[in-house]
Amino acid sequence: MYHCRPHVMAPIVHPTHCCEHHTFSNTVVPHIHPQHTTNVNHHHFEHVHYYPHTYSSYDPTTHQHFQAGKPCCD
Secondary structure (H helix, E strand, O other): OOOOOOOOOOOOOOOOOOOOOOOOOOOOOOOOOOOOOOOOOOOOOOOOOOOOOOOOOOOOOOOOOOOOOOOOOO
């Protein structure tokens, strides 16, 4: 049985994305900068379809007999 193997490429690694968090305050007049972070959780389904396939062989044979003369003892 022969299975088609998927072609998987090497991963592509992107540069690291750097983030900075800044907090500011003033002793005379406090400056408050509230922030909010929303976590978005994505879920991706990969539907992989398989197509199994089988093979078979059929090798018919034939036989043919010939009489080349007669046996000497009947």
